[in-house]
Amino acid sequence: MRIKPTLLVISALASALLGAASAFADEVNIYSARQEELIKPLLDKFSDQTGIKVNLITGKPDELISRLASEGRNSPADILISTDVGRLYRAKQQGVLQSIDSEKLTTAIPEQLRDPAGQWYGLTMRARPIMYIPGKVKPEELSTYADLASPKWRGRICIRSSDNIYNQSMVAGLIAHEGAAAAEQWAKGLVANFARPPRGGDRDQISAAASGVCDIAIANTYYLGGMLADDEQRSVAEKVKVFWPDQQGNGVHVNISGAGVAAYAPNKDNAVRLLEYMVTEQAQQWYAETNHEYPVVTGVQASDLLQNMGDFKADKLNLDKLGELNAEAIRVMDRAGWR
Amino acid sequence: MLPIKADIWRWSVLIPALLLAMPVLVVFGSVLSPDIEVWRHLRQTVLADYIINSLILAFGTGAGALLIGTGTAWLVSQYQFFGRRVLQWLLLLPLAMPAYIIAYTYTGMLDFAGPVQSNIREYFGWSYGDYWFPEIRSLGGAILMLSLVLYPYVYMLARSAFREQSGSMLEASRTLGFSPRQHFWKVALPLARPALLTGVALAMMEAFADYGTVQYFGIATFTTGIFRTWFGMGSQQGAAQLAALLSSFVLLLLVLEQWSRRKIRYFYQGQRQQISPLRTLAPARQLLVTSLCLLPVLLGFIVPAIQLLNWAWPNAAVLLTADFGKLVWNSFSLAALAAVLSVVLALLFGYASRLRRDPLVRLPVRLAALGYAIPGTVIAIGVMIPLAWADRNIDLLAEQWFGVRTGLLFSGTLFALLLAYSVRFLAVSLHSVEAGLERIKPSMDNAARSLGASPLQVLRRVHVPLLRGSVLTALMLVFVDVLKELPATLILRPFNFNTLAVRTYELASDERLADAALPALAIVCVSIIPVILLSRTLDASRGS
Numbered sequence: 001m002r003i004k005p006t007l008l009v010i011s012a013l014a015s016a017l018l019g020a021a022s023a024f025a026d027e028v029n030i031y032s033a034r035q036e037e038l039i040k041p042l043l044d045k046f047s048d049q050t051g052i053k054v055n056l057i058t059g060k061p062d063e064l065i066s067r068l069a070s071e072g073r074n075s076p077a078d079i080l081i082s083t084d085v086g087r088l089y090r091a092k093q094q095g096v097l098q099s100i101d102s103e104k105l106t107t108a109i110p111e112q113l114r115d116p117a118g119q120w121y122g123l124t125m126r127a128r129p130i131m132y133i134p135g136k137v138k139p140e141e142l143s144t145y146a147d148l149a150s151p152k153w154r155g156r157i158c159i160r161s162s163d164n165i166y167n168q169s170m171v172a173g174l175i176a177h178e179g180a181a182a183a184e185q186w187a188k189g190l191v192a193n194f195a196r197p198p199r200g201g202d203r204d205q206i207s208a209a210a211s212g213v214c215d216i217a218i219a220n221t222y223y224l225g226g227m228l229a230d231d232e233q234r235s236v237a238e239k240v241k242v243f244w245p246d247q248q249g250n251g252v253h254v255n256i257s258g259a260g261v262a263a264y265a266p267n268k269d270n271a272v273r274l275l276e277y278m279v280t281e282q283a284q285q286w287y288a289e290t291n292h293e294y295p296v297v298t299g300v301q302a303s304d305l306l307q308n309m310g311d312f313k314a315d316k317l318n319l320d321k322l323g324e325l326n327a328e329a330i331r332v333m334d335r336a337g338w339r
Numbered sequence: 340m341l342p343i344k345a346d347i348w349r350w351s352v353l354i355p356a357l358l359l360a361m362p363v364l365v366v367f368g369s370v371l372s373p374d375i376e377v378w379r380h381l382r383q384t385v386l387a388d389y390i391i392n393s394l395i396l397a398f399g400t401g402a403g404a405l406l407i408g409t410g411t412a413w414l415v416s417q418y419q420f421f422g423r424r425v426l427q428w429l430l431l432l433p434l435a436m437p438a439y440i441i442a443y444t445y446t447g448m449l450d451f452a453g454p455v456q457s458n459i460r461e462y463f464g465w466s467y468g469d470y471w472f473p474e475i476r477s478l479g480g481a482i483l484m485l486s487l488v489l490y491p492y493v494y495m496l497a498r499s500a501f502r503e504q505s506g507s508m509l510e511a512s513r514t515l516g517f518s519p520r521q522h523f524w525k526v527a528l529p530l531a532r533p534a535l536l537t538g539v540a541l542a543m544m545e546a547f548a549d550y551g552t553v554q555y556f557g558i559a560t561f562t563t564g565i566f567r568t569w570f571g572m573g574s575q576q577g578a579a580q581l582a583a584l585l586s587s588f589v590l591l592l593l594v595l596e597q598w599s600r601r602k603i604r605y606f607y608q609g610q611r612q613q614i615s616p617l618r619t620l621a622p623a624r625q626l627l628v629t630s631l632c633l634l635p636v637l638l639g640f641i642v643p644a645i646q647l648l649n650w651a652w653p654n655a656a657v658l659l660t661a662d663f664g665k666l667v668w669n670s671f672s673l674a675a676l677a678a679v680l681s682v683v684l685a686l687l688f689g690y691a692s693r694l695r696r697d698p699l700v701r702l703p704v705r706l707a708a709l710g711y712a713i714p715g716t717v718i719a720i721g722v723m724i725p726l727a728w729a730d731r732n733i734d735l736l737a738e739q740w741f742g743v744r745t746g747l748l749f750s751g752t753l754f755a756l757l758l759a760y761s762v763r764f765l766a767v768s769l770h771s772v773e774a775g776l777e778r779i780k781p782s783m784d785n786a787a788r789s790l791g792a793s794p795l796q797v798l799r800r801v802h803v804p805l806l807r808g809s810v811l812t813a814l815m816l817v818f819v820d821v822l823k824e825l826p827a828t829l830i831l832r833p834f835n836f837n838t839l840a841v842r843t844y845e846l847a848s849d850e851r852l853a854d855a856a857l858p859a860l861a862i863v864c865v866s867i868i869p870v871i872l873l874s875r876t877l878d879a880s881r882g883s
Contacts, residue, residue, distance in 0.1 A: 029834065035845040036837070055834040058845060062570040063830035066720055067751075070727035074734055074747045076834070090573065161557045163567055199476040199557035200446070211452040212467035232853065236452070327572040334384040339559055 089323020149189025225292025362721025369579030403486025408493025433639030435866030439551025775809025
């Protein structure tokens, strides 16, 4: 019979795949939207120091939240890590996180970078400044985000699609400060100034500016940092300069990557320990630097590469607000015709 | 009495079919409690874009795949020309190239900042705005990308269909005074229509469900809209409604496909016919035909593969760790397991709807097969919700009755993952198997039954040998599809379990295309094996 070897192969495959799971008494389970490479070394170090085994699944943040929600009280997850505040807010809204009362966390992390209810905590920070091509744009011409809607920038701005959460958060911030009507007006002006229909990611906007498609790109700092640290892309990235907008006003729009403890965390104590470990000086330094982000803990130095971009005043708005206004931001951008 | 036997048969199909249809039903169920407010916003702003762009993308891709697939299949099956033997399997290779990866590579090459345009500018001393260059990241670009990797579906089916047309048919049409061109349009093409339509339907369903490419190209389609509505606006109902509307388009497409051949029954000739000899071409024409057939291989496989190699090369040493072998093994074994499962199900369903022309059996199977056109993430969530519900209730019952908590039995296990793959790719295996079944005359069933064979014996002794080619085709296709699959794998996989597609995504999502090239290349390499096997299967079933 032909069927027997086939069955053998199948059962061998199945057992090899299922054998992967193992039981450890002292462990902590993480659902992470931050990719493995940018977190695993730190987790390994945590395991070495504490003897707590760390299990990891990475994935897209929204899907991880859905998984948490549908697993409910059976969920093995202890910690949810997200790469932006909008998703942490969504997780909080869906009731998949719980409030944590930890003095170590509240003293280490500035108030606006953590949830007022203690459900999520910022672990690294990034800014979304204006990047311009010296020679085509004089820094004196630049001032605020609001000014980017003025007709003098017609056909000169590159920015990615409104599908992206970083743009959604940025517009949410604007709505928080100026109201939805003003934000829509602004978005319409900005869309009229696009050099091309939005496409690609943040790095694409920077290279487009560098190669002459536009004079201004809006992108997150860590993408520029990543390009500057990459031998192949450095020459492109060096063609743009960072301008910190709104320094007289509300400050530069910032976002965080952060984490929260799952509502039904089976290993809650270990989870809190891990979060507290993440805000130690040593962990902050590595965690922020490896993705070219700013540490959230005051006193921990940003990498040289970031310091070269200059100091800035960050928006003090509590980031929880960005999550709250996310849906409104999408509607505003839909109405403004921002693809 | 017959009804009892019939019922056992029916239930054995109905239960797995309903299980598989569940995710799709979860999606359609959303229509019952619509999110009217979100729907109004969508209608006023972006819904028209979603519909128009998705339709253009699907029909454009279908047309592109039909053109490339039928053209090359006709040339390869009818003419003798230089390199034909190699080309006939090379033409399958683009199947191994995931759509989002080909999109990345072409963008890297043809974008304004890429090497091609930079060199043009440098050579002519031009700068931005001085010249026109086609924009790759556009709707047209997406159609081109998808056509280049999806045409093998049409090619494969068309090639078998053309080969199966007997030599006597060509002779007959010659006798009737048809030129070779007239023979193609009036005899060969109409006869191959069911096979071509099946291939086109598969390509169009893939295009409808594509997320990676359109998202990267910034095109607003149903799939990007689903994500935006669901997560961005927090309306799961609104998103599910969009998914339901998308599925209805596909349902319409499938109904049209069935309707178009309502009165025609195509059956395989019982005994092997004389296969028409290949016609040899004049040298100059041979060269033309060779380059025509080489073009899709070049554009759909060789050029992007070289670009990937180019990116992967400098970093290969850093990225090639022991971990990498594990990734390859995980991907490979998962795909193999899913392929076997999917084909077993397809055989069960195909056979059932052949034996029982019964809407109660056919409907859930049709519903489940719709999964192919629904984005992987939506399927994943559709799998997750009912499984988590079952887990929750088993856990509660076990606690109440026995004081034990069972926790998660299905969610976050390979079972959930395999279920999702089965839903997502049932259409692929089912189409293959049904196309095979359709060519077996019902009289063969009847003859076997009248000789005392049970339905199971008919399956084993008559159908399996005759179906071997279709079954192997289905196995290979699902294998390759699962290997490339990303969204469902990402969300449903167990702890500490990674695959090549997952690794590619992680790096690419961080806009590190160069680093993503190595795992991408590995996906392509692992996929080549079944693609070559597939090609040999197709050759073998030619029976020469």
